[in-house]
Amino acid sequence: MKWSIFKLLLAGGMAGMTLLPLCAQNDSIAPAVKERRWDKREHLRYERWERLKPTHLKWQYAGGMGVSSIGVGWDYGRRCQWETDIQLGYLPRRYAEKFRLTFTVKQNYIPWSICFKEHWMADPFYCGLYITTIAGDEFWKKEPGRYPNKYYNFSTKMRPYIFVGQRFGFSPRHDLVRHVSLFYELSTCELYLISKVTNKSLSMRDILRLSFGVKVQLFRDE
């Protein structure tokens, strides 16, 4: 597949995923979801403009979006199986020539959730993608004009990632905090994948990146 077509598809997919919440939250008359014994997830819907209120907060360590990043997100879908997050991260001077900010849009798909012992839950598998961008003059979205046309043909500023992860959560039944969960993810970016595909000497360990974090699910205020 041509590189430009791949990028176009990826961008289209990301845009589609990001716009999903607006459609999904309108499905108030959608057919009832089949009962799942272990899955106690339930979407507490906001109405009208309140839909803009974030449903959770996240903090993530590593994963290509800075040393640490914090953000807010929205879940949607009957079982909250979709989540979209926006995260702001940073790279301190220790790991870059200058202090750098990163900005990430992340789309998660959480197909299953298991609830046990009343207050405990686990998401045994979830996956998704994110695009992260970094501030700084040496990073460009499009090649600067000094280069002949399509000289490098990629962006040093925007980095798309795919990931899989697991989450374990606890519900304190607090008025504001619905549950707190710890997660970890294994991710890789498109440039690592391209490198891996053509080289057997690159191991999965070379291209996979580990990150972890905390998600705080907020209660809907009545």
Next chain:
Amino acid sequence: MHILFTHFRCFRSGFIQVCFCLGVLMLGGCDMIEYHPYDLDIDGETDVNRRNIERIETATYGKEEIRFAVISDTQRWYDETEDAVEALNRRDDLDFVLHTGDISDFGLKLEFEKQRDILSGLRVPFVCLLGNHDCLATGLDVFRKIFGTEDFAFTAGNVRFLCLNTNALEFDYSSAVPNIQFIRDEGDHVPEGVEKTVVAMHSGPFSEQFNNNIAEYFHYYLKEMPDLQFCVYGHGHNVSVDEFFDDGIKYYECTCAKKRSYLFFTLNSNGYTYEVVNF
């Protein structure tokens, strides 16, 4: 109160389990933690060129005959680079290996680290030059940390090797690339015992990367060095031999790793020999 206590117990046992799992994963995956693909959190050896130059200068001290190989443009061809290392290790007549740049394709830290690790498998010391791809994003900073400065020189036997950054386009012609002052300083302070000179660079004169407005001056100052023998460069992914300035000084181009060949040079009192070796 009782409910709270039960919650706490529940939370504690679960929390310990989760922490244990995460701990195991983290211990095993420390090198898989990455803050950003372009960060400067380098794993493994740094300052590689300086260490290897020490090894080259010590091992070739007083030698009349110097034999070295040139490889170039190994970016994103890790399998081929491994094969090159294997092929070069089969030789027992090598003093060192020169890599004329483009270690990375995208300027990613991972690429520099991985290539360094593969090249470290060489039995002989190696030095790496800066390629145009190595300048992308934070590539130059990573290169400086892992390999060293972009203009450097060393002595092998009685030959002075100048290794120069010629990727002017990457610096938008706003920095001194190539650094004429560095070349002049080298010409003014030739170490004792040096009789000949070989020059290595990534982009050859008249390529789109080179500052072609000063190509003649560049060559003029190279010739100020003691008995300039020839120049080697990469970038074009081809093998070629050119006499760019019609003065008997040849510019040898080394191909990329994908095309599976390296150049082999022998310098002695009779002059030098040149060979293209396929692997």
